[in-house]
Amino acid sequence: MSYIDQSTRPSPAGMAAVIGVHAAIGAILVAGLTVTGTIPAIITSTEATNIPIEPPPPTPPEAIDPQPAPKDTTVIHAPKPPRDLTVRDTYIETTPVIVPTVPTVPGTGLELPRPDPRxxxxxxxxxxxxDPGAWLSTGDYRPSWIRREMTGxxxxxxxxxxxxxxxxxxxxxxxxxAPLDAATCKLVSQRARFEPARGNNGEAVPGxxxxxxxxxxxE
Known part of the structure; x- marks a missing residue:
């Protein structure tokens, strides 16, 4: 069995790639931090305008009740009269007053004349x-009334x-x-006789x- 002993070394191409990446990141950071445009000037002086404020209306004075004028308290002293303790007799005249009598005139007295008795x-x-029973009789019946049997x-x-x-x-x-009614008034008026009515004084009056x-x- 054989072993291959190789030593590891960085590749030149890989290192170049890493360096390129870092350079790009740095360029981006520098570009982002670059300030463009004009910075406005700093104002150091201040200007102010006074706006006048109207003063509040004055508060009305509180109403004060008028005090009544002091009354005149002058005390008037009247002098007291001296007391007279002397007792004097009082005299009253008792002479009677005589009123002349007036003769009574006949007819003017208080006694009223009495009315004559009546x-x-x-x-x-x-x-x-x-007799009222004789004022009418059966002979006063007419034959036609009998035939018709008129009664009442x-x-x-x-x-x-x-x-x-x-x-x-x-x-x-x-x-x-109606015939009987008419005959009643006619016959009674002819046959009846009366004593006249009498009033309060006994005189004859209509009645x-x-x-x-x-x-x-x-029958």
Whole structure:
């Protein structure tokens, strides 16, 4: 078995390449640090402009309440009158005053004249002087009323004069048949006789009378 003993030496070409790389890096660094352009001049002097500031408005003075003028405190002293302790008798005149009497004039006294006594009567209404049952009868029925069987109760009011005479008649309740109502007022006004009504003094006055008549068919 044989061994080959060789010694290692740097290659000239490799060294040249390394040197070239380092030279390029150095050139780049030098180029980057080179300052180009003009450096501005340094200003050493300073200039300032004063701008005027308006002063603040003056503060208004505080309102002060006016003090009232001092009142006049002058004290007035009045002299006291001397006391009179002397007791004096007081005299009062007691002469009576006489008032002359005035004669009383008739009719001017306080007593009022008394009214003459007059009789007083209670008012009285008109009263029939004859029998109210005789004011109508079955003979007053007409044959036509009987055939039609006309019946009913007729109520009426009579006006009586101060002489006792009937002056008016009004039917206040109808029988339901106009012929019977008309016959009632006609016959009663002709046959009725009255005592006139009386007032408070007993005098004859006009009055009224209310009555009723029953119309029945004759048997």
């Amino acid at each position: 009789p007083s009567f209670d008012p009285v209404g008109a009263k029939p002087r004859n 109760l007729a109520r009426f009011r009579l006006d009586i004069a101060a002489t006792g005479r009937v002056t008016d008649c009004v039917v206040t309740g109808s029988t339901g048949h 009224s009378y209310n009555g009723a008549v029953l119309w029945q068919l004759p």
